[in-house]
Amino acid sequence: MTETENNETEETPATTEAAAEAAAPEAAAPQAAAAPTEVLAPKERRRRARAAKAAQTKARRPLTPEERHAERLAERQRKAQARRVERTRAREKSRAAGTRAEATPPREHGPGSQKTRQGVVVSDKADKTITVRIDVARRHRRYEKIVRTSNTLHAHDEANDAHIGDTVIVRECRPMSRLKRWRLVQVVERAE
Numbered sequence: 518m519t520e521t522e523n524n525e526t527e528e529t530p531a532t533t534e535a536a537a538e539a540a541a542p543e544a545a546a547p548q549a550a551a552a553p554t555e556v557l558a559p560k561e562r563r564r565r566a567r568a569a570k571a572a573q574t575k576a577r578r579p580l581t582p583e584e585r586h587a588e589r590l591a592e593r594q595r596k597a598q599a600r601r602v603e604r605t606r607a608r609e610k611s612r613a614a615g616t617r618a619e620a621t622p623p624r625e626h627g628p629g630s631q632k633t634r635q636g637v638v639v640s641d642k643a644d645k646t647i648t649v650r651i652d653v654a655r656r657h658r659r660y661e662k663i664v665r666t667s668n669t670l671h672a673h674d675e676a677n678d679a680h681i682g683d684t685v686i687v688r689e690c691r692p693m694s695r696l697k698r699w700r701l702v703q704v705v706e707r708a709e
Contacts, residue, residue, distance in 0.1 A: 631688045632689040634649070636652065637649065638685055639669065639681065641674070641677070645673060645677060646672070647671070648671055649672050650669050651668055652667045653665070670687070670698070670699050671696045673690070673693050675701075679701060683705075683708050684705045685705060687699040687700060
């Protein structure tokens with residue numbers, strides 16, 4: 518053998534060992550990196566997760582209409598019971614605080630009694646009908662400023678007794694025409 522051949526044979530084992538050492542970390546890296554190489558879109562990930570979960574659950578037999586109805590009824594009863602408990606808890610909490618929670622104002626009148634309003638006649642041109650302006654001044658809930666509002670209503674005046682500027686009292690009644698749902702009770706003050 519020549520010197521060159523001896524050098525090649527001597528380098529070969531060293532080169533092989535170096536190559537093996539270098540290949541060992543590289544061989545481990547592709548195995549570790551092989552798993553996350555597949556990059557999935559979020560929708561595809563969710564679809565696969567749902568499919569895997571569905572494969573794990575046991576298939577149920579289809580329910581009869583009576584069984585479905587019974588399940589719905591049981592669910593409604595359970596929700597109603599939860600609502601009752603929550604309302605009771607809220608009521609007790611508001612009583613403890615000393616105020617009513619979301620208190621509704623008392624009804625203006627009970628069944629069988631009519632509302633009455635006092636206002637000023639703004640028109641008496643129609644026959645047996647007057648237009649009455651009802652002025653209301655109330656305190657604003659949040660800002661506590663006095664807010665003045667008004668609304669008009671049509672009232673039946675059988676004798677054409679009231680005239681423009683009169684202060685009158687009207688009472689609620691059955692619908693007498695498209696707009697008339699009130700009837701003149703009395704003229705409180707005549708206009709000058």
